[in-house]
Amino acid sequence: MSIPVIGIILAIALLILMNTIKVMKEYERAVVFFLGKFQTVKGPGLIILIPFIQTMTKVDLRVVVMDVPTQDVISRDNVSVKVNAVIYFRVVDPEKAVIKVANAFEATSQLSQTTLRSVLGQHELDDMLAERDKLNVDIQNLLDQRTENWGIKVANVEIKHIDLDESMIRAIAQQAEAERSRRAKIINAEGEMQAADRLAQAARTLASEEQALQLRYLQTLKDVAGEKTNTIIFPLPLDLIKPFMEISAKGKTRES
Incomplete structure (x- = not known):
């Protein structure tokens, strides 16, 4: 051979x-x-x-990390934003991943793009910015349901960026400033209300106790006397001399 x-x-x-x-x-x-x-x-x-x-x-069978390209999304309150995300998934049923779909990774990528637009389009801009964790869970659950027939398990979805145009950024800044101003006015009004309540309570206490009113008057005299001035004109309230007038009247009654 x-x-x-x-x-x-x-x-x-x-x-x-x-x-x-x-x-x-x-x-x-x-x-x-x-x-x-x-x-x-x-x-x-x-x-x-x-x-x-x-x-x-x-x-x-390893976990695959896939970037979702930036998507143009119109929120429920008609605000246009650009959103991109990342998804984590893996094959859990090799038979379905080969037989049920021609290209499991490409199919998952396309499905994630449409799902991202669909879910975010149902929410207002404030929800997108404030409730990102909840939106991640909603997108992940919806993707997981749709890819189950392909033998794919979507483990996690993370929204990376929500980009706004300059005019919308300025509008949000103005809204935040107005909200801070509103809160400051409310806090100031609540402080004035508490101060008024305390003053009214102090006035009622002084009115019910004549001795307290006299002591307060004498304390005020002391404070004014400490000022650097040559002449002090201070009104003498009738309530202060009323007890002395009553004592004098009682004395005259006894003498008569």
Whole structure:
């Protein structure tokens, strides 16, 4: 047997061997077809195929991180924004991922774009900015339901950026400033109300106790006397001398 013939035989044998013995890594699975019909899922480890009768498609089970391209979204209150996101998903059913969809990754990418626009379009701009975590969960749940038939599990969705035009940024800044001004006025009004209540309470206390009113009057005299001035004109209230007038009247009654 000539050397060329031996070489051809060895090449054929090597080709058959390569199509017979396969090694799947821990994160890989082999979807095996027997004469074009699905047979089983094998792996990880060493698997043996019948050459030209059994074929296989390799599937990666690791989590895939996919950027969702920037999408133009019109919110429910008719504000145009640009939104992009990132999704985390993985294949959990290799059979469905191969048989049910031609390209699982491309299908998931396209579906994520339409779902992002659909979900965010149902919310107002304030909800997009303030409730991002809730929107992430809503998008993730909806995507997970739609990709379940493809054997794909969407683990997480994160909205990365919500971009606004300059006019909308200025409008939001003006709205925030107006809100801060409103809160400041409310706090000031509440402070004035509390001060008025305390003053009214103090006035009622002083009115019910004549001695307290006299002590307050004398304290005021002391404070004024401490001022650097030559002349002090201070009115003498009738309530202050009323007790002395009553004592004087009682004395005259006794004398008569």
